[in-house]
Amino acid sequence: MNNMGTLLLLSLLSLCGTAVRAEEGASTDGKFPEFCGDRECPKFHLVQQYDSFELRAYEGTQWVTTELDDGFLGFGMVTSFRRLFNYISGKNSQGIKIEMTVPVLMQYPSKDTGCNATMSFFLSPSLVNPPQPLDPAVHLENSPPLFVYVLSFGGYALDYDYKKKAKALAEKLGNQGLSFDDSVRTTAGYNDPFTLLNRHNEVWYKAK
Template identity: 55%
Template sequence: MMGAGALLLLGFVCLCSSAVTAEEEASEAYATPAFCRHYECPKYKTVKQYETFEKRLYEQSRWVTTQLELDFFGLGIYKSFRRLFDYINGQNSEGITIKMAVPVRIYVPLINPSDKNATMSFFVPSTLSTPPQPLRADVYLENIPPMYVYVKSFGGFAVKSDFEKKSKFLSEELNGLRLPFDDTFGAAAAYNDPLTLFNRHNEVWYNAL
């Protein structure tokens, strides 16, 4: 089950698309999924479509990440988001602004979880060939190798309990089908700002083994 405090973010996170881009043109060879709208998102292909979820193969990707401290009031969520947003708005080694991409991703450990070992990440657009280094010690870049992921998607204005429920359903489905997956952590992804009223897209992830 996802961490309660962290997933609260995913119902109201603002994607702040006003950031100015300092990037190269994107490749036209890849058809961006409709749910990403006008944002860039990680490239993947669907390996297998199940009845209620899918298995994706993601290409190598880069993320900018910071620790997420879970708390009842959501102050940790705001602080983590602010640190990452400051990075894309010029608080980096090059002083450049970077266009917002999607999703905003949260990883929550499921084995020995605590209120201080979750993380929040922004996807770094692939069109930025060399991302600038963060200026803060508590913000860092991650290179994620290609990976297989089980993904359950759902719509609507999702709140904490929705993400927890979908994550639980996905793990039960994977266990029922005897599909091996990493149950030591779960992930949730937000793709929309609060002003998007229709065709909203939310996801929960488990890494396939």
């Protein structure tokens, strides 16, 4: 995905996120990591802090997911985002609006897996039975508890930055003899473009 697509997605995230927060409200009970801001995000336990990355244990989570389109100048990324945003805006079997969460997760399988890249929104555990999507290109999925190696970094992150950081994380894991699944590269974005300070981005590799 090119940098133009990333910029378009950031702009759309800003507009959509603001609209949902204004209508639905935001979590303020302090139970989420500080970098999640005023949005709900998945819970995790910090297992090990290394010099520049960490190992987290995540609880089981639920997500709404669609394929990550690769359209001209990155417009496909925006199309994928709109599908998911339409779902949380009421295009679902119950017609309910669901609060925007973080992170926006993108998974990029290696070419030899034969799988397509995906984009996902986290769904709050308070949605015991999430409504079914009406768009056939959108589906619900459950992620079991898992351990992931995470490298966090700040600033405005474009696709190039995520790839560079993922490569750095893979090298660090290899140098320390830590076993991980390199068949899928995961990126996690937490901020809209109007957040100027303390921006938070992550790259993940699943621990083996």
